[in-house]
Amino acid sequence: MPPDAIHPAPTDLLALAVSVAREAGALVARGQDRAGDHVGTKSSPVDVVTAVDSASEELLVGRLLAALPDDGVLGEEGASREGTSGVRWVVDPIDGTVNFLYGLPAYAVSVGAEVHGTVRAGAVLNVATGELFTATAGGGAWLSVGDEDARRLKVREPASLERTLVATGFGYRVGQRRAQGRVVAELLPRVRDIRRSGSAALDLCAVAAGRVDAYYELDLNPWDHAAGALVAAEAGAVVTGLRGAPVGVPMTVAVAPSVAGPFLELVTELHP
Ligand code: LIP
Numbered sequence: 701m702p703p704d705a706i707h708p709a710p711t712d713l714l715a716l717a718v719s720v721a722r723e724a725g726a727l728v729a730r731g732q733d734r735a736g737d738h739v740g741t742k743s744s745p746v747d748v749v750t751a752v753d754s755a756s757e758e759l760l761v762g763r764l765l766a767a768l769p770d771d772g773v774l775g776e777e778g779a780s781r782e783g784t785s786g787v788r789w790v791v792d793p794i795d796g797t798v799n800f801l802y803g804l805p806a807y808a809v810s811v812g813a814e815v816h817g818t819v820r821a822g823a824v825l826n827v828a829t830g831e832l833f834t835a836t837a838g839g840g841a842w843l844s845v846g847d848e849d850a851r852r853l854k855v856r857e858p859a860s861l862e863r864t865l866v867a868t869g870f871g872y873r874v875g876q877r878r879a880q881g882r883v884v885a886e887l888l889p890r891v892r893d894i895r896r897s898g899s900a901a902l903d904l905c906a907v908a909a910g911r912v913d914a915y916y917e918l919d920l921n922p923w924d925h926a927a928g929a930l931v932a933a934e935a936g937a938v939v940t941g942l943r944g945a946p947v948g949v950p951m952t953v954a955v956a957p958s959v960a961g962p963f964l965e966l967v968t969e970l971h972p
Contacts, residue, residue, distance in 0.1 A: 710813075710839060737751065810927045822836075840852050857956050904928030908934070929952065
């Protein structure tokens, strides 16, 4: 999207997203060994939030609004501000909080920049590995680690549904999880296998990087998918909801085009 007179170019939005994600990532990394010191819960006893989640979001919001004070912000841990510029930042201070708590190397700072409701730039930083996934609308999806040059990402192209490796995730409420377990039981015999990483943002980036062929998850929040969905789409994935709904409402699907038809049909069938 060419920069218009009043909004920053997607590349400029991305530069800011990467800068604040890296700074928040350094804070998260410093806090990992004390992750369990201050843990609260949200929607259920297993939906945890740590003091590091909150500190990361505070840093992200502070840096973004210091740079662009007229922008809006939406964050997982409560940041919610209507801006006047048309740009809204959608941030997950730690996506994969349970992984962070347990020290499993799949937790990310995710920063997406919407312009009038459409994500135009996104950065997902896996804090544990240093992998930085980025994308701009029309500019492709990229992966870099540390100071190495970024490499362009492209989805894998599985030959069939039976050869499709599928990532998914589950909600935190018991009733949700029981229903989602039934869906996985039906899906598993019809695909290559299932992977459950614990971070939606990193699952979407895994589709982009060809590390899995498809991802689906119900009831994600905007901060879970804002940046990762752009990364997946810019790597060539079909990114959508079900039955023509937009991504995330309530289903998020990202899938390689070679199996998009049968995969979407299967996920639709399993979610009547
Ligand atoms: C997580 C999501 C993941 C989902 C987890 C959890 P959080 O977000 O990224 O896909 O399956 O249940 O919601 O809570 O770690 O930020």
